Amino acid sequence: MDACGEHRESTRLMVEKLSLSCDRLMSHLQLGCCPSHCATPLQGKKVLLHCITDPEQKPLQLTGHHGDITALVFGTGRNPLMLCSASADYVIVWDIEHCYRRTRDGVVASGRVIGTLLGKVVHLSFCPLDQRVSACTGDKVYILSSKMEDVLSVLAGHLAPLTAAEFSPWKTDILVSISEDRTFKVWCLKKDEIIYQSAVLSATPLLSVYFLEKSRHLLTGSADGQVWSFTFSEDHRCHLVTRLDLQKVLLRHQRQLETVAPQTAGVKGFTPDPVETEKPILRICAHHKQLEYQSLVWIGSSDGLYLLDLATSELLKALLLRDVPDFSITMAGSWAMSPGLDNTMAFVVTSLFEAQMSVLEVTLPGPDTMDDLRQHLEVLSVIPSAPLTAGSLLNAEFKKKDTKPSKKTGLDKSVVKEQPLVFHTQVKSSGYSQPSRRTIFSPKTNVQKMTPGTTKTNMKLGCFLNDYPGHTAAPSVPHTYLNTAKTPVYSAQYSGDGKQILCGLGDRSVLLYKSSLTGPSAVYTGHDKAVSSVAWSHSRRWWLSASADRTLRIWPTGGSEPVLTMGGDDKFIKPIQGAQFYYLDKFLLVASGSSLQLYLYHLDNTRDDIKRYQQRSTIKLTGSFKTESGTDITSVSAINDFYSYIVLMSGADRSIQVLDMNTGTMASQLPDAHSRAVHHIAQNKGSAFSSQTPDSYNLFLTSAVTDGVKLWDLRAHRCVRRYENHVNRCHPCTTAFSPCGRFIASGSEDNCAYIYDVHSCSYLHKLQRHSDTVLNVTFNPAKPELLTGTLDGRLSLFRPGNAANGVFSS
Template identity: 25%
Template sequence: MRALPTPHEFVAPGCRVTAVACNDDHCSAAFSLPRSRPEVVVWRADDETTSYVAPESRTVTALALPPENCATVAVGGGDDGLFAIVDGRARRLAIKCGEAPGCCACDASGAAVAAGVGKVLEVANTLDGRKIVSFEGHRGRITGCAFREGGGPFVATCSEDRSFRVWDLEGRCCAVESSVLCAPALTCLAFAEDGRVAVAAADGRAWVWRTRDGGCREDVAVDLGSSKRSSEEAKDDDAVYPLALGFDGATLHVAASSMTLAVDLVSREVAATRGLDAAAAASVAGARCCRALAFEATVVAGVLAAGPSNVEAGPLSFFATHAVPDASPLRKDLALRKAEKKVLAAYDNQKKAPRPKKGALVDKPITFHSRIKSSGYGPGKAQKKQARAPPPPPRREAAVLSGPPHVHQPQHDGPVDTDKRSVVHAVFAPDARSIAVATVGGPPVVVRTPVAKYKNTDLARCALGVDDATHVDISRCGGYIIASGGTVAPQIFPAPGATTRHVDAPACRLPSGASGFRFYYLDRFVVGPDGGNVVLDAVALDSNPDRCRAKRVHRFSSDAQRVECVACLNDRYSPLIVAAASDRAVRVLDAAAGRCAREIVDAHARPPHALAAPRSSENDVFASAAVDGVVALWDLRSQNAVARFSAHACRRDPTTIAFSPCMRYLATGSEDKAAYVYDVRRAGAAEDAVWKCRGARETVACVAFSPLHPQLATAGFDGFLRFYTCAD
């Protein structure tokens, strides 16, 4: 960056720069003079300087330039109101400010100006000076505003109430409203042409959100203070206080008080330029930055360098609608491609004998039978036409719970096995006709439901041929069960039939892995922990168990010593994987890109041991639990937990958690011999939003919701399965 030539009359003692602005070609600054009106100076690309006397009597607190060359040169505001410099003349607008505006912006045509005056956003016409509209809704002072790049009737604002909003000028309403993002106030904002909104907070954190159809999704969340310092003179206590933001393709430029930063929106890497003089104000337009020094009347400007990029440009895949990249790990599944199917079909057709057409003569000798009335020449006895098979029953949708499932159904209670071993994990089959449970010191057991129908019969349960598995999961098709944990590698077993009592041999074995493997991506993969990594294995599940095979295709590495558990979606194609590790962090993995998309540090006071993902990718939430007695509810659009539940007791024994199919309730086990059901929509409410499912004699270690019926199953250290339903 270099210092712009400043007129000598503005370098006198007492002069200072109060606001700056820039676009791709020009830079501008407002100078406060000791005994005269403030002036606005505009620098062009050839360093040609033009000065305009502002109509303000004291100080210009906000300044903005139009993105393109037009009749409007600059807009700004101060204690006396808003003004615009049009055709070389500065004139007031018809908006009187009760307090000095903290920010302002100009649209692409230069015909409209928006300014944040306290908690109100004022929009005026720069050509005739009349007021267009006022927007109210923020609960704190507006600190940043910006028109949408490239035009469009939208203005974005951020405020000290720690939220941002997008306003529709045509509809005269608020189009998008975010939740509270963090504890400190938001300081600056940028609005891209594709609808992305970048905001930064006073603690040095920045977010990029995608706004569409009245909603917003968090795309990027970075901590600017964690960037590597390129200057050895920088002190350890240097704070990153963002002053301005600007989009430049896949890079977000940040102008801070004593540095500039470039954030790669793909790899989330932050490159910092240190050693700059302290700035009181800054402005960023694309890759161009303008800074006003804090202790002298000097303005510096320059072009910022782009941030590092190690990954192909693009947003997070689970927020995008485009196809999976060709180099993605999800392209390495073992499913047959169309070309392979065509070759196999041609090979099968060659081996089959051609069938004669109906009514055609068959070249075979005629055989006369004495016991058959027909001589062989006439038509034989007409065969009865077989009736068509009845159509398959329609697929049942998940039942919406009419209330919390806390009413006990004692007729379905029963031990998991004859030895009454402790149960540590349970999961329903997709058709709700069985429950797979993992026991301590014994084989996994498949319990057929309804339990009252099979109680005291030989078909009540079926054991799998592996000992000491602590986690089980059932495929989406219901034909296979994966058992993991213990001393052996994860194994995939064929699901038992209606009369099967024991499944001895697995269909295939995985190379390695710990407890917690799950089916993923419509049964095309299995994912699970393996030491400090999360491994992705492609599987081919065939109707014939002898043809099943597995192949390791990707490994998500981390700095943690051990990955405790994973959660993923298997009912549809979703690249989202969530993993919890021993370093108390929760990581959001993007399987399409093959990398970690986000890391939530210190998610719990102790390492999380359980995760729960929704059944549908339409819900961008997941839950985590730890032995600190807290179940946290997370939203992918936010870096912080949106809710925490702590009415249950979990200080010693790990317990599982589960969402109801309707996403209204969240169930968890507890050490006080009960299961707890929380109302997700009433998080933080009184005790009437929590229900206890009593009846157990020991710790309730696992819970599972039925995918088709309004029913909750619980099991624990007493070795019994118990079922609960709604009151009505």
């Protein structure tokens, strides 16, 4: 959607339902809002109740306070609907239905006083059962009974005045308070004590706090536009999941719109203000309680509303107040939010500088509209849906040399001419007709699970292969440590059968280990600089190594010398950033500089006794692809375990490009995928031992320094989740999918590796006991094992929690 369309969409989605001129300024006051009503102060001491669902209904006035009302809040919506109002003299709870009934009978409506002379109350909240009310005044939180005048407890511990406090929706005895001291505290109401206290989060006070019930996350926002998302587990140990700067998120959103439609840049409403202003987080509210919207939240700031996807840290919609025609409020002082009775959201906003209040109704994007906001585009798939075209590069073959027919001799008559086993031309003989490649070479999808203990024999491997245990816990227990050399482990990869491990080191060598890391290693040398990448062939007969010395070598498994050496003759001007076998070992993919090259090759490991060092292997350039902007390629990835047309590559311009090798064109581009250049791409490749749904293979990960890890869906053309718990400030730490597709592993600079659940932004395990930065992580394709490699050359093997006692090697 371009900027002009975004402006029109803002005016269509947000409608002003009610506008009131007040007798005094109400900025920074907590106002009440629920799906059916909104409540505001009237003449300071009265409560004015408006029915949102029936604007024609006369507002209801509630009297009982002697001081100016400072906070209002509705109950959780249980029957009956409750409203709580607070001033310096009283805290009163009102039964809304009872008040309407008494007013219709001509009797003055009254409420129940539950607190007296508590001081200036700045924030109120009901517990999930509407049985208790928290009142923030000064540096204390008063817990009041909603049924009678009774102070249940007083919570004191903050070093500055409180700004808000909220009950946990799923555990009513837990309350979280925030303060101008820039920290939040978790309270246990059974013991009236602090069970968790955060560090100082910001340079400005915390203004808002909110619980996401579905994902069990705690959100808080500050006056300088920062939003933090923390896990809120059963032990109440809050771990940071993500941190957002609203100003930066908005600028990134604007750049994306300008990239889509640069001719519309400068349209009103999406041009950055000449003077950059902070965007305080005045209010946070969930977008909707449906499961598919659990990561979407609305942020109320001084200039408008923002719809954020916390799973991806992306802005989906910006509804600015200045974009609404004839709207009297341009700067907001406070917000109140509530989901509507249907597909709407109700918002109450007060002016920052004027005595003005408005009620807004925002139509929630439905599933189709939400897909449009996320640029839904289902046109690409890693698993091919069409056969190769006639002129496809993937059809390329080595041309056979023409040989002159030999002269016929009398002996030729006795030579028996080779014939197929079946001589009928209409009968297809096995081995003489070309089978369907998609049928034979395809990932295992939706395969019926074998019973425990059942094995299948693979005669080619000569061993028994068990299905990968898809329901096993993630590897988290250290099993084996091994010191290779005091040099970085820049790359590591298991063979397809999970029996061997290749490690490319910073001392220009490659080590080959058994997967158990036991026994001596085979050492391969020949490169002049650090080995940046290693890769196995699908057949496991060959493996390759690429180095910063601009050379690539292909080695036979078990051999001591390479059968093919590329580079060293100005073939590659810049270091090789990525190299691998592709299309079931038919091609080689090599990325160097701004060029991605596709090679056909023929390997011959025989040697001539006289010309021993002259290689007989041959290679042929089939195609070459340049990045659209001419920038250098930083990473490349493609699936080799089954036929796939898709190749992913990233550029130094922070973009991700999707190449379709069938057509030889760039199928899609994701500009500004990260704030820094992507240094690693990891696809969900599965393995020969596991089965996944076909759509799972369209997921891939990208890593960038200082910008975390993003999970992308190729068919949806968007980021679907973000992972930021690990530390990655300067080193190119890698990521990996588990063969079952349930877990993600990431290296980190805090001497740990992190295991994430694909469906959650928070980490499952933090794998410690590393001696330096974890540069590389890789999963065993046959077993639930994780291998990590560090900056100081240490390999570590992890297994699930029920694994046997570990064996540690030095």
